[in-house]
Amino acid sequence: MSNFLAQPAAPVVSAASPETRPATLRVLGCSGSIARDCRTTAFLLDDDVLIDAGTGVGDLSLDELLRVDHVLLSHSHLDHVLGVPLLADSVLRRRQGRGPIQVHALPQTLAVLRQHLFNDLLWPDFTRLPQPAQPVLSLHELAVGQTLELGAQRRRIRVLPARHTVPAVGYAVLGAGGDFVYTGDTGPNPALWEALRGLNLRQLVIEIAFSEGDRAIATDSLHHCPSTLAAELAQVPGHVEVLLTHVKPGEMPTVLAELAARLGPGRAVTALRAGQRLSLG
Numbered sequence: 366m367s368n369f370l371a372q373p374a375a376p377v378v379s380a381a382s383p384e385t386r387p388a389t390l391r392v393l394g395c396s397g398s399i400a401r402d403c404r405t406t407a408f409l410l411d412d413d414v415l416i417d418a419g420t421g422v423g424d425l426s427l428d429e430l431l432r433v434d435h436v437l438l439s440h441s442h443l444d445h446v447l448g449v450p451l452l453a454d455s456v457l458r459r460r461q462g463r464g465p466i467q468v469h470a471l472p473q474t475l476a477v478l479r480q481h482l483f484n485d486l487l488w489p490d491f492t493r494l495p496q497p498a499q500p501v502l503s504l505h506e507l508a509v510g511q512t513l514e515l516g517a518q519r520r521r522i523r524v525l526p527a528r529h530t531v532p533a534v535g536y537a538v539l540g541a542g543g544d545f546v547y548t549g550d551t552g553p554n555p556a557l558w559e560a561l562r563g564l565n566l567r568q569l570v571i572e573i574a575f576s577e578g579d580r581a582i583a584t585d586s587l588h589h590c591p592s593t594l595a596a597e598l599a600q601v602p603g604h605v606e607v608l609l610t611h612v613k614p615g616e617m618p619t620v621l622a623e624l625a626a627r628l629g630p631g632r633a634v635t636a637l638r639a640g641q642r643l644s645l646g
């Protein structure tokens with residue numbers, strides 16, 4: 366039987382070293398666009414791994430920015446990547462000797478960054494600055510299904526399939542006490558649920574961008590609206606904590622009401638909040 370469908374496993378003794386800290390995820394931004402108090406997607410895993418780099422990155426202090434050694438990008442859209450060039454500029458003069466910040470993404474995503482962002486037109490090429498041999502950023506390709514080990518805590522992070530208007534992925538942070546999943550931007554996607562069958566899912570951060578009245582836009586832009594998300598969540602066991610992200614500014618009350626009306630009994634969902642800190646398994 367798949368782990369995904371199982372009830373939470375009894376706590377197991379971690380094989381990690383005694384120094385390994387329980388993973389925490391700080392929500393810096395979880396909005397589908399900007400407005401006052403709405404910051405776009407960025408999560409900080411422990412204190413050195415960013416998962417997406419939207420406008421929420423700007424809430425980190427300079428000292429906190431200096432601790433970031435890795436950035437995992439879900440796709441190339443601006444609301445998820447614009448923190449990368451600004452982070453590079455903020456820390457460039459203070460990271461001497463630390464090595465580059467490693468940016469991990471699909472090859473297609475990195476190609477967009479190279480061609481359209483770090484092109485010395487929209488922004489300086491920080492993969493060659495301050496010196497080509499010692500840049501502040503380095504770009505690293507990943508692939509769906511790969512498991513990376515990143516950060517001082519050597520967190521194991523699985524790359525998951527997403528279905529969006531540009532090549533996209535989600536991420537799972539694997540833990541001894543259960544796995545945390547962030548879907549990235551995605552429309553309905555059977556491949557995601559297939560991938561989750563191999564995991565011991567404990568927390569699911571899943572996107573929903575639009576209310577039902579914007580269903581046509583959701584379909585065109587490969588996002589969820591309440592009807593499509595409710596259909597997907599019918600596959601998720603009740604013990605999994607479901608947290609919503611990427612709702613467009615001003616849409617949250619409508620989205621929550623419309624979703625609640627469509628969910629089966631026992632299926633609770635809550636909206637992720639900027640500033641929230643999640644304890645991962």
Ligand SMILES: Nc1ncnc2c1ncn2[C@@H]1O[C@@H]2COP(=O)(O)O[C@H]2[C@H]1O
Nearest residue numbers: 397442444530550574582585586588613
């Ligand atoms: N066909 C469309 N009609 C209206 N808005 C769109 C359309 N396609 C994309 N968008 C918007 O453009 C945004 C790009 O980033 P997102 O995918 O987060 O969300 C997308 C939508 O808000």
